[in-house]
Amino acid sequence: MKVYNCIGFVFLAFWVISCQSKQNEIVKGVPEVLIHYMSWYGDEGAGEDSLRHWQFGHANTPTIGLYDSHNKSTLYYHLLLAKSAGIDGVVVNVKDEYDRMGMERVLLAIKELDSLNEGAFDFKFAVSFDDQGFDLEAPLDTTLFKLTQFKANYIDGNKHYLRYGNKPVFYSFDYPNKFITAKGLDQSLDSVFGKDQSILIWNTFGEGENTQDYVDAFYPWVQPGGEWMEDGSNWGKPYLEYFYKQINQFENKPYSFSGGGVWPGFDDRKNTSWGGDRLISRSGGATYDSTWNYIHKYQGEVPMKYVMVETWNDWNEGTEIEPSVEYGFQNLVQTESNILKLKGEERSGDTFKYEVAVSIYKVLKLMENKTEMDDKSVNQAIKQFLNREYEEANKIIQEAL
Structure with a gap:
C-alpha cells in the first residue's frame, strides 16, 4: 500500500486500527473468484497470423478445437461456462494491441449477455497489465496515455468493471528486468485516477524490489516455490505456505485484503517460444484441489477478497481449466465444487x-x-x-x- 506520513505513534496506531476495521467491512463474506484470461489466440482461417499463440505449442487441446479469441462464439462459450461454474469475473491479460482488441471484445460480450439477460448478468471485468505492453524506457508517457485511454473507454460508467470500495482494481504481472516497477505503475495510476483512487494487486514481494510501499494487495502466482521436479511432483505447497503466512506478517499489517491463487498444474514442455521444460503434474485433479484447500483453510488477519484461477486458458503453459480433450469438464466441476464449498453448499458433479x-x-x-x-x-x-x-x-x- 502507499506510504503515509502520520504525526505521532498513537495517531498512527489509531489510524491503522480504524482503517483496518473500515476496510475489513468491505471484504467481509465469501471471496470473489476470478479467472486469468488470455485473449491472444487465432484460428486456422484468420489470415497471416492465423495460428497466433497456438503455433508455440500447447500441452492439451480445447474441447472445441483451436479457436480465435476475438470471435463472439468463443467469448460467449467461455463466459457461459465460467458463469455457470460460479465464477464472478474475468481478468484479461493485456500486453499488446492484439490483446487490447481481445479485451475489448470480452467486455462487449459481457455487455451483450447482460442485455440478453435483461441486466441480470452480474459478471465483473478487469485487466492484468503485462509489463511488455507498456514503456520500455523512460519517461512513462506511453503508460500514462494508455491508462488515460483505458479509464475513458473501459472504466468510466462501466458497471461491469471490478471495483473495491468504488475504486477500480488492476492486476499486474511482475517480470524480471522489467522497466515499470511497482512504484512507477502506482505513480502512473495516481496520476490518472487520483491519489489512492485505484487498487493495484501485485504478484511478488521480497525479491529485491520494494513493492510493499506501492501496492494495495498481493496474490500468489502458479509456481513450485522451489525446484521444478522432472516428474512434476512439486506443485507449490512450500510457496503457498510461505505466501499466506507472510502476507499476515508485514509490519503493521497495512493491507486491507489479500488475494488468493489456485491452479490445476503447469506444463510448458511443448512450448517452443518461451517454454522452459517445466512441469507441475495435475495428479488427476489433486493439485487443483490442494491449491483450493489453502483458500478454504485460510484464517489470516488480513482477509481474503479475491481468488484468482490461474488460468482459464493459458494453453501454452498448460494451466488451463477450460474444457479439454484430455480432461473433459473435470476442472470446471472442481471449480464449481470449491466455490460452493466456500458458500457452504455442495454440487453433484453433473456436467x-x-x-x-x-x-x-x-x-x-x-x-x-x-x-x-x-x-x-x-x-x-x-x-x-x-x-x-x-x-x-x-x-x-x-x-x-
Whole structure:
C-alpha cells in the first residue's frame, strides 16, 4: 500500500486500527473468484497470423478445437461456462494491441449477455497489465496515455468493471528486468485516477524490489516455490505456505485484503517460444484441489477478497481449466465444487450444463460461418441458459443444430 506520513505513534496506531476495521467491512463474506484470461489466440482461417499463440505449442487441446479469441462464439462459450461454474469475473491479460482488441471484445460480450439477460448478468471485468505492453524506457508517457485511454473507454460508467470500495482494481504481472516497477505503475495510476483512487494487486514481494510501499494487495502466482521436479511432483505447497503466512506478517499489517491463487498444474514442455521444460503434474485433479484447500483453510488477519484461477486458458503453459480433450469438464466441476464449498453448499458433479454450452458454441460458430440460422432462437437459448433453465436451453439449441 502507499506510504503515509502520520504525526505521532498513537495517531498512527489509531489510524491503522480504524482503517483496518473500515476496510475489513468491505471484504467481509465469501471471496470473489476470478479467472486469468488470455485473449491472444487465432484460428486456422484468420489470415497471416492465423495460428497466433497456438503455433508455440500447447500441452492439451480445447474441447472445441483451436479457436480465435476475438470471435463472439468463443467469448460467449467461455463466459457461459465460467458463469455457470460460479465464477464472478474475468481478468484479461493485456500486453499488446492484439490483446487490447481481445479485451475489448470480452467486455462487449459481457455487455451483450447482460442485455440478453435483461441486466441480470452480474459478471465483473478487469485487466492484468503485462509489463511488455507498456514503456520500455523512460519517461512513462506511453503508460500514462494508455491508462488515460483505458479509464475513458473501459472504466468510466462501466458497471461491469471490478471495483473495491468504488475504486477500480488492476492486476499486474511482475517480470524480471522489467522497466515499470511497482512504484512507477502506482505513480502512473495516481496520476490518472487520483491519489489512492485505484487498487493495484501485485504478484511478488521480497525479491529485491520494494513493492510493499506501492501496492494495495498481493496474490500468489502458479509456481513450485522451489525446484521444478522432472516428474512434476512439486506443485507449490512450500510457496503457498510461505505466501499466506507472510502476507499476515508485514509490519503493521497495512493491507486491507489479500488475494488468493489456485491452479490445476503447469506444463510448458511443448512450448517452443518461451517454454522452459517445466512441469507441475495435475495428479488427476489433486493439485487443483490442494491449491483450493489453502483458500478454504485460510484464517489470516488480513482477509481474503479475491481468488484468482490461474488460468482459464493459458494453453501454452498448460494451466488451463477450460474444457479439454484430455480432461473433459473435470476442472470446471472442481471449480464449481470449491466455490460452493466456500458458500457452504455442495454440487453433484453433473456436467449437463457444460455440454449445453458446447452446443451453443457450435451453433454460434455455424452462424459466424454464414450458415442461415434463427438467431432469435439462439438468443432465447442463451437467455434460458443464463437463467439456469438448462433443459429448455438444450431443447432450443438442439433444434437449431
